[in-house]
Amino acid sequence: MALEKITSITGRGVCVPGNDIDTDRIIPARFMKCVTFDGLGEFLFFDVRKNADGTDKPHPLNEARFKGATVLLSGANFGCGSSREHAPQAIQKYGFRAIVAENFAEIFFGNCTTLGIPCATAAREDIAKIAAAIEKNPALEIVVDVAKQEIRFGGQSVKAEVRAAARDALVNGRWDAIGELLDGMTAMKATAAKLPYLAA
Amino acid sequence: MPKSLFEKVWDAHSVRTLANGQTQLLIGTHLIHEVTSPQAFGMLRDLGLKVAMPHRTFATVDHIVPTDQLVEPYHDPLAQAMMTELRKNCAEFGITFFDRATGKQGIVHIVGPEQGITQPGTTIACGDSHTSTHGAFGAIAFGIGTTQIRDVLATQSMALGKLKVRRINVTGRLRPGVYAKDVILHIIRVLGVNGGTGFAYEYGGEVFDRFTMEERMTVCNMSIEGGARAGYVNPDETTFAYLKGRPYSPKGAEWDAAVARWKAVASDPGCHYDDVVTIPAAEIAPTVTWGINPGQGISITESIPDPATAKAVDEKASIEEALAYMKLRPGAPIKGTKIDVAFLGSCTNGRLSDFQEVAKYMQGRKVAPGVKAIAVPGSQIVALQCEKLGLDKILAEAGFEWRAAGCSMCLAMNPDKLIGDQLCASSSNRNFKGRQGSPTGRTILMSPLMVAAAAVTGAVADAREVFHVNN
Ligand code: SF4
Numbered sequence: 001m002a003l004e005k006i007t008s009i010t011g012r013g014v015c016v017p018g019n020d021i022d023t024d025r026i027i028p029a030r031f032m033k034c035v036t037f038d039g040l041g042e043f044l045f046f047d048v049r050k051n052a053d054g055t056d057k058p059h060p061l062n063e064a065r066f067k068g069a070t071v072l073l074s075g076a077n078f079g080c081g082s083s084r085e086h087a088p089q090a091i092q093k094y095g096f097r098a099i100v101a102e103n104f105a106e107i108f109f110g111n112c113t114t115l116g117i118p119c120a121t122a123a124r125e126d127i128a129k130i131a132a133a134i135e136k137n138p139a140l141e142i143v144v145d146v147a148k149q150e151i152r153f154g155g156q157s158v159k160a161e162v163r164a165a166a167r168d169a170l171v172n173g174r175w176d177a178i179g180e181l182l183d184g185m186t187a188m189k190a191t192a193a194k195l196p197y198l199a200a
Numbered sequence: 201m202p203k204s205l206f207e208k209v210w211d212a213h214s215v216r217t218l219a220n221g222q223t224q225l226l227i228g229t230h231l232i233h234e235v236t237s238p239q240a241f242g243m244l245r246d247l248g249l250k251v252a253m254p255h256r257t258f259a260t261v262d263h264i265v266p267t268d269q270l271v272e273p274y275h276d277p278l279a280q281a282m283m284t285e286l287r288k289n290c291a292e293f294g295i296t297f298f299d300r301a302t303g304k305q306g307i308v309h310i311v312g313p314e315q316g317i318t319q320p321g322t323t324i325a326c327g328d329s330h331t332s333t334h335g336a337f338g339a340i341a342f343g344i345g346t347t348q349i350r351d352v353l354a355t356q357s358m359a360l361g362k363l364k365v366r367r368i369n370v371t372g373r374l375r376p377g378v379y380a381k382d383v384i385l386h387i388i389r390v391l392g393v394n395g396g397t398g399f400a401y402e403y404g405g406e407v408f409d410r411f412t413m414e415e416r417m418t419v420c421n422m423s424i425e426g427g428a429r430a431g432y433v434n435p436d437e438t439t440f441a442y443l444k445g446r447p448y449s450p451k452g453a454e455w456d457a458a459v460a461r462w463k464a465v466a467s468d469p470g471c472h473y474d475d476v477v478t479i480p481a482a483e484i485a486p487t488v489t490w491g492i493n494p495g496q497g498i499s500i501t502e503s504i505p506d507p508a509t510a511k512a513v514d515e516k517a518s519i520e521e522a523l524a525y526m527k528l529r530p531g532a533p534i535k536g537t538k539i540d541v542a543f544l545g546s547c548t549n550g551r552l553s554d555f556q557e558v559a560k561y562m563q564g565r566k567v568a569p570g571v572k573a574i575a576v577p578g579s580q581i582v583a584l585q586c587e588k589l590g591l592d593k594i595l596a597e598a599g600f601e602w603r604a605a606g607c608s609m610c611l612a613m614n615p616d617k618l619i620g621d622q623l624c625a626s627s628s629n630r631n632f633k634g635r636q637g638s639p640t641g642r643t644i645l646m647s648p649l650m651v652a653a654a655a656v657t658g659a660v661a662d663a664r665e666v667f668h669v670n671n
Contacts, residue, residue, distance in 0.1 A: 019518060020393060020493050024632040028639070029611045033264065033278035035238035035285045037346075047639035076514075077394045080427070080493070081632060082611075083329035084236065085345035106397055106429050107329060110360075111345035165361050168220035177218065177359035178247070181351055184215050184224045185252070188357050191215045191226045196461065197322060198228055198256065 005173040006116055008145040009098035011070030012138065013153075014060050015131040016045070021074055022081035023108065027090040040086055041093030061094075065138040070097040073127055073134075079108025088112045098144040100127060100151060100160065113166040116175045118146045126151070126158035147171045202468030205321075205434055206365045206400050209340045209465065213323045215357055222359045228322040229339075230257040230352045232295070233308045234264055234286040235613065236327030240349035241289045252356040254294040258317055261286060261299065262307045263613045267576050267603035270300070279614065293353075306579020306605045309333035309547040313417065314581050316446025319458070320435035321465035325352050330547050330629065332423040335432030336416035337439055338465060340400065342430055363429055364398055364474035369405035372481040377664035379557075380415035381549060381627070381647035383407065385487040385497045387419075388426040390479065393495035396428030399474070402467065403433050407481050413442040414553045421548045422629050425494040434466035488660060489631045489645040490534055491522030496631075498534060500650070500662045506530035525633055526642050527621065534660055537644070540622040542573040542655035543636075544600065544648055546610040549627035550578030552585045554648040559591040561652060561667040567599030568658030574616065575600040576608040600655070612637025625654035 031043040049059045056062045072091065078101035079087060088111045091099065098118045112119045122130075133140055133154050143152040144160065146167055151160045162170070169175040181188075192198040203211075215224040230253075232240075237259070244251070251257060264279040274280045290297035298304040298311055305311070309330050312318040320338035324331060329343035344358065351358045370383060388395075401423050408416065416433045423431025433439075440459050443449045450458040485499035496518075498505070507523070507530060510516035523530055528537065544550070544558060555575065567573045575595050577583035583605050586592050592602040609616040610628040617637025618624055624636055624643050631643035644660060653663035663669060 018521070019514065022493070022630075022632045024611075024630070024635050028634055029613050030637070032235055033276075033282060033613060035281060036242060037239055047634045052639065077427075080393060081329070081630065083327060083331075083343040083345055085239075085327075085347060088345070103394070103397070105394065105427065107343055107345065107424075111347065114345065114347045165220045165222050169222075172219070174219060176347070177222075178351055178354065180218050181224055181355040181357055181359065182249075184218075184357065185355060188215045188224070188226055188252075188355060191213065192228075192253075192356070195212060195226075195228065196457070197319060198226075198253075 003173040003176055004116065006118060006170040006175065007147040008143055009071065009118060010141060010143045011097060012068060012140065013071040013073055013130065013134045013142045014066040014069035015073040015134060016060050017075060019075040020077045020080055023079055023084050023087040024081055026079065026087040027084065032084060032086050037086065037089040037093065040090040041095065044090040044094040068095070070095060071142050071144055072096045072099045073131055074099070074101045076102040078104050080105035083107045085111045088115050088117055092117055100130070100144060102127065113169060113175055114177065116170065118144060118162055118170055119166070120144055120146070120151065120160040120162050122151060122158060122160045129156065129158060202471040204365050204402060204467040204471045204473065205338055205432060205465055206340060206363065206402065209321055209323060210362060218359055222361050224357050225360050226323060226357050227325045227352050228256060229317060229324045231308050231312055231324065231326035232257060232259045232349065233328065234261045234282040236346050237289065237349055238282065238285045239346045240353060243347070243350040244353055249354040251293040251295065251353050256356065257295045257353070258312070259286060259290050259295050259297040260305055260308050260311045263607045263611065265606040266614050267606050267608050267616060270604060276615070303580050306581065307547045307550060307607055309421065310551060310578035310582065313337065313413070314579060316443050316449035319443065320439060320462035325358065329424045330421050332428070332431045333417050333421040333547055335420040335423065335430055336413060338432055338435035338462065340430055340432065343424060363400045365402055366396070366399045366475040366477060367402045367404060367473040369476070369478045370403070370407035370481050371405045371478060374407060374481045374484060377486055377649070377669040378484050379647040379649065380411060380418035382484050382487045384419045384422040385489070385494065385645065386484045387479065388422065388495045389487065389497045391426055391477065393425065393493050394427035396423065396426040399428050401426070401428040401431040402473070403431060408433050412553065413438060414551045418548055422494065425629060435462045486647065486650055486663060488534055488650065490526065490528060492525050492631060492633050494629065494631060494645060496522055500535055503531055503533050504528050535662060537660040538623065539571060539625045539654050539659060541618060541624040542567065542571055542651050543609045543624055543626040543628065544574070544651055545576030545578060545608055546628035547578060548629040549648045550576060550582065552582050554627065555586045555591045555595070558648050558652045559594040561649060562598040563594050565598055565656050567655045571655055571658050573600040573655045574603055574609065576603045577605050580605045609636050611635060625651045625660065627651045
């Protein structure tokens with residue numbers, strides 16, 4: 001399976017500020033009643049974006065000037081909580097291609113990488129700088145450079161970090177592990193044969 | 201070289217190193233449920249793949265099942281569709297399904313241990329973050345996403361980076377009225393909701409040595425709430441006694457061989473830990489949350505934090521956000537906060553011992569007028585055990601609705617939901633915004649007995665006072 005080599009993502013950004021944004025907030029559980037991931041994008045951040053009567057609440061994703069953004073910025077511990085892949089799926093289906101945050105919850109980070117969504121960590125001050133630049137000019141082009149581990153915007157550049165294993169997987173087009181795992185089936189069976197609880 | 205249990209299990213299950221440096225890790229046991237698996241089966245079909253080890257894959261239905269409707273079709277067509285899909289997938293790929301008709305259905309993290317499927321020294325994966333529960337048996341258990349479910353279905357393995365291990369010792373003895381739930385809420389409060397990032401937590405010390413399996417499960421269950429990818433307790437005689445005679449436990453001569461292996465898999469004395477934390481049990485009080493993540497907890501005798509006294513800007517902002525959502529007053533005692541709903545259940549506290557403890561004190565007591573109280577056993581087997589002991593009657597007489605097994609109001613994917621900004625005293629594990637089914641619903645996490653105390657008084661209360669606990 002040839003996968004896209006994701007070395008950098010270029011696009012407009014939007015900042016959804018806050019720490020500990022959990023997966024229940026990213027996609028409320030009631031939208032998980034589905035047997036496919038199709039159509040999840042429209043429910044992204046639903047409860048913080050919409051009032052009970054369906055009208056919009058003030059939220060960056062509801063602002064026309066941020067429409068079409070592909071880089072999502074946020075705070076610390078982004079994606080904490082449940083392991084639901086519905087969260088990164090909703091983010092991806094909404095149109096985001098990269099996430100920049102102070103740091104990420106473990107399972108969420110892994111789920112994103114497997115979907116080919118780079119999760120870059122950056123210092124709070126730097127995220128604030130990018131957010132300020134977007135605020136001034138929502139059309140600003142942001143480059144999340146996975147390979148070089150930096151984020152470039154409006155002539156500035158800040159350091160970003162994409163963990164080694166994820167970076168390697170993304171830039172070399174092996175973020176979806178299934179091909180490699182299938183290649184290892186013989187080795188898997190040999191390992192299983194050595195374990196008494198599996199040999200039975 | 202002495203090794204930790206984590207290292208031993210990791211090494212024994214390492215298939216090979218992948219190009220990006222991660223490990224292809226063999227997953228001995230794969231548990232699936234209706235919410236996160238259908239898309240994985242879809243992906244499997246798209247790729248034309250089969251399930252590698254159907255006999256090592258076990259399914260149950262828990263999240264969407266109504267707890268007050270047993271006959272199908274369910275009122276909610278989407279819930280019925282998920283049920284039907286799981287049934288179809290299990291039949292097609294030859295997977296054991298603990299469907300409702302088997303009498304063994306329940307929350308996946310309760311079913312695995314109950315059936316003896318969860319065993320020491322094994323690796324377990326499930327598309328559910330609370331898979332860490334199974335670590336109570338000395339298994340290394342991971343919550344995974346749907347694409348990884350596809351990986352495990354297709355290859356009985358997944359790609360993962362090795363974790364560091366933090367040993368958490370809880371020393372001494374717990375005070376009366378302090379439960380396993382308080383221990384983990386306290387640990388998360390101390391180490392933070394992302395303090396565990398990159399770690400597996402190994403729990404030990406006198407408190408864990410003395411704990412029953414059910415108590416160990418309660419703690420391991422919420423490891424993920426502390427940011428840890430896995431949590432475990434070394435297997436010991438308590439573990440073996442629990443497993444003996446369960447349907448999937450080894451039998452006869454195999455049992456002795458298994459116990460010998462399980463003993464050997466425990467962490468060696470003097471093994472290396474990347475970090476060690478010691479928490480004196482005497483410092484732990486009945487703990488309740490006041491905010492919107494499980495780390496925002498205080499002891500029942502403390503006051504709600506005041507953003508004005510926060511040390512950092514960040515902390516101030518998060519306290520303000522939490523209090524605005526929770527509609528709580530800074531500086532006020534948490535005790536006395538009026539509640540609307542009391543929920544007993546979930547994979548954290550929906551086991552026999554939880555209902556036993558509550559029933560012991562609820563005899564002759566009544567749920568306060570205006571409080572909706574529901575008790576939801578974690579599995580059909582738990583339900584039956586409780587009913588045999590008459591616990592359902594005690595709870596029902598006290599004013600709790602006794603329901604059928606499932607996740608229920610823990611995340612409200614079924615009809616059990618908070619309405620508006622109702623406040624729920626809950627024995628579950630997450631107090632995120634909107635978690636219990638209403639976008640403005642509020643959750644206070646606590647131990648089952650504290651839920652009972654809140655139900656009886658209609659407000660957050662100290663169970664030790666309400667029930668004169670001095671065991
Ligand atoms: S009881 Fe709650 S936390 Fe446990 S599996 Fe069900 S929904 Fe998840």
